[in-house]
Amino acid sequence: MARRAKPTRSRSRRSWPRRIFGWLCRGIAIFFIGSLLWVLLYKFVPPPMTFTMIGDWTAGRGIEKDWMPLSRMDPNMARAVIAGEDGKFCTHSGFDADAIEDAIKRNAKGGRIRGGSTISQQTAKNAFLWQGGGFFRKGLEAYFTLLIEWIWGKPRIMEVYLNVAETGIGTYGANAGAQRYFGHDASRLTPTEAARIAAVLPLPKKRAAIDPGGFTRKHGNRLARWVNVIRRDGYDRCLR
CATH class of the missing domain: 1.20.5 (Single alpha-helices involved in coiled-coils or other helix-helix interfaces)
Structure with missing residues (x-):
């Protein structure tokens, strides 16, 4: 054998x-x-938890959030964040090449690093990823941005963004922010209130929408003036 x-x-x-x-x-x-x-x-x-929320929870800061559908939220809130974060939200496919180019030019001059992220990119980061930079995370952000643009569409992207974005220390979403700062929910917001919440978004752990000072007050007032322009000129038409 x-x-x-x-x-x-x-x-x-x-x-x-x-x-x-x-x-x-x-x-x-x-x-x-x-x-x-x-x-x-x-x-x-609705995303039940994000990595940013987990970071606040493990740091003992607590988490305040109260999901509100976009259909119930005052349109001024979406208009304010379009004015402050992404004026081409309704026309781009997830990325704004002009904003990215401008950010690169500004950062090359030195000073505080500024990004050129769209609301879609920020939503992808907030819902699925962690804070911080690095090519690996930015690559994942681009990937998830393409997915949500393809699968969700603009109204859902805005809805998730306005509910998971950090609007204060341990506070997430425009509705929780409205309750924290103004004592009522986000179903009724004046242009000034919506603009002040939007002004907090870039640095939520260092700014407050109630009795703001310095840059936050100036930026909020500027956004409040733009809210009606966004409505009048149809920059929010993809949400109507």
């Missing part, structure tokens, strides 16, 4: 690259399928 030949070491060594390649392919497939399902789920279900 003939004996089976034992596999040689060279064959065993050649199998390792194949195994690694197979694991890599399976990992990539799991990531793409999982991320698609995750984004699809959040199209219908």
Whole structure:
């Protein structure tokens, strides 16, 4: 009876690259399928928790949030964030090349680093990723931005953004922010109130919408003047 030949070491060594390649392919497939399902789920279900919220919770700051559908929220809130964060929200496909180019030019001159992120990019970051920079995180942000633009559409992107964006220390969403600063929910906001919440968004842990001072007051007043322009000129038409 003939004996089976034992596999040689060279064959065993050649199998390792194949195994690694197979694991890599399976990992990539799991990531793409999982991320698609995750984004699809959040199209219908409010994100229960974000990495930023987890950071506040582990730091002992607590979390205040109160989800409000976009259909119930005062339109002034969306108009204020379009004015302050992303004037081309209704016309771009997730990225604003002009804003990114301007940010690169400003940052090249030195001083405080400024980004050129759209509301779509910020929503992708806030809902699925963590704060901070780095090419890896920015790459994931771009990927999730493409997914939400494709799967969610503009109204859902704005709805999620206005409910998960940080509007104060441990405070998330425009509705929780309105209750914190003005004592009522976000279903009725004056242009000034909406603008002051929007003015807090770039640095929510260092600014307050109630009795603001310095840049926050000036920026809020400027945004309040732009709210009616956004409505009049149809910059929020994708949300109507």
